[in-house]
Amino acid sequence: MTALPDDIEARLRAAAPGGIGYSRDETAKGVAVAWCELADPADLEAAARCLKDLGARLSTITALQPKPPEPDDDDDAADGDDAADAGEPEPPRALGGVAIDGTSYEIAYHFDVDGDTLTLTVFLPAGGGTVPSLTPLFRNADWSERELMEIYAIRIDGHPDPRRLFLDESVDAAVLERLIPFSTLVNAASTKSLWEKILEQKGGAS
């Protein structure tokens, strides 16, 4: 017996005209874990409202840039050069048509319905799309949304207070998307001058 109603899939389907993908598991202890992918990010607000009416609590929000699946090396070796000649393989597409190529985004909103978990997932194209803010509906979305705005190039529409949360204004945006060389990170500009100093001393000594 779980708290998640049986008709939840139908309710979400009705709330999201763009289409959904739905699956549901149960742990060995009888706790339901449901996953719902939304084809259209614009449906997020209506789907979240549907969960709010059920008394759901927003647990947290995860944003990530999913990697494309690894090409299957074993098949290539066995079947000869068919796959190799085809050039760059097309990246797979998420529900709604966003290409999963390592630069697009996935945002997962994890809701708690009296112990059970339901995750709403939206997909955004590379370069950062815009999703509506859930803060007006769920007050605690505030910090989660501010955090994901500062680490990814994702824009949240209608956030009441879109300031930085943890990172200072002086830090460039979308830190989690950039490779920052260690020498830049620790501002290792002194390395060269130290080396020159040593050379100079050696030159003076010899």
Place this chain on the structure above:
Amino acid sequence: MSTFTIPVGPLHVALEEPMYFKVEVEGETVRNVEITAGHVHRGVEYLTTKRTIFQNITLTERICSLCSNSHPEAYCMAIEQIAGIAVSERAESLRVMASEIKRIASHLFNVAILAHLVGFDTLFMQVMETREIVQDLKETLFGNRMDIGANCIGGVRFDLDSKGLSYLAAQLLRLEPQLDEIVRHYRTNTSILRRTRGVGVLDRAAAVDCAVVGPVARASGIAYDVRTKAPYSAYDKLDVPVHTLEDGDVWSRALVRLAEAKTAIDVLRQCAAHLPEGPTGPRERPDVPAGQAIAKCEAPRGELIYYVRTDGSRCPERVKWRVPSFMNWDALRVMLADAKVADISLIVSSIDPCISCTER
């Protein structure tokens, strides 16, 4: 009357960790609070994607000190779901025992700080001395006083023989009467009552609105406990009463923590009395396929949720967690509204703040 702004923090005598509160006051009364976070942001979420799935058990244990056992516990549960690993009944019971021992130590620490902030340092020392019984227990059973390294993927890394179990029973027997006496002090002492009753109130509606969890929610009348709402490990077989109070003030939060520490003793005895036989962990490291999972556990401060995504490689693709303290900061703004300046530190401490957990 005009208002002016006073800074509390980032470094402040009443805070163990850095957090910056800009408190707008009118005379002695708080009118508005602005919180600036990020002083101990370390980027641990990024680091988890650079460590292997197994190395991350060690890394997640170091996110926080007081709930250090809950992080690897939830992380391992998520990986076990992805890999379809069943944990033996003995390992499940041992996991419960590790987390309940940590819960007593964590709750007593917070309640002790309350006595210190009230200015009742004798009680502070008494509670800390009692807590030392639990610290000795951890040191003896796990070899460490804080990071106990109890969990591994598929089970636990420790086992309790008859010697360990009888030491546990003896320590609990010592702890129980001392804890009863502490509870009596917090219930009856006038200094404690005067400073904490009706202070920093978070009513039920506001608690639901802020989505708080753990003792903070239960002190505001929300009977939510992951151990009973979404049972994991051996909690489906154990009798775990959920303690709630209605007032939502500093005193209620302390009393809920004390009641939970008392319950933890009982849960430990239940586990020890019916410890199933069997292996404690897998013989070899399992393969972890691509997948995603969510795991929740009741850390001392409330629901800790982990989301893990793997892609079949050695390192996870994304590990995200949300600690109970994350929502408590916003709830603080409700609790501090119209509070007296002298009560600020007491109210902040009553959420059992964990900054290294919040900022990661």
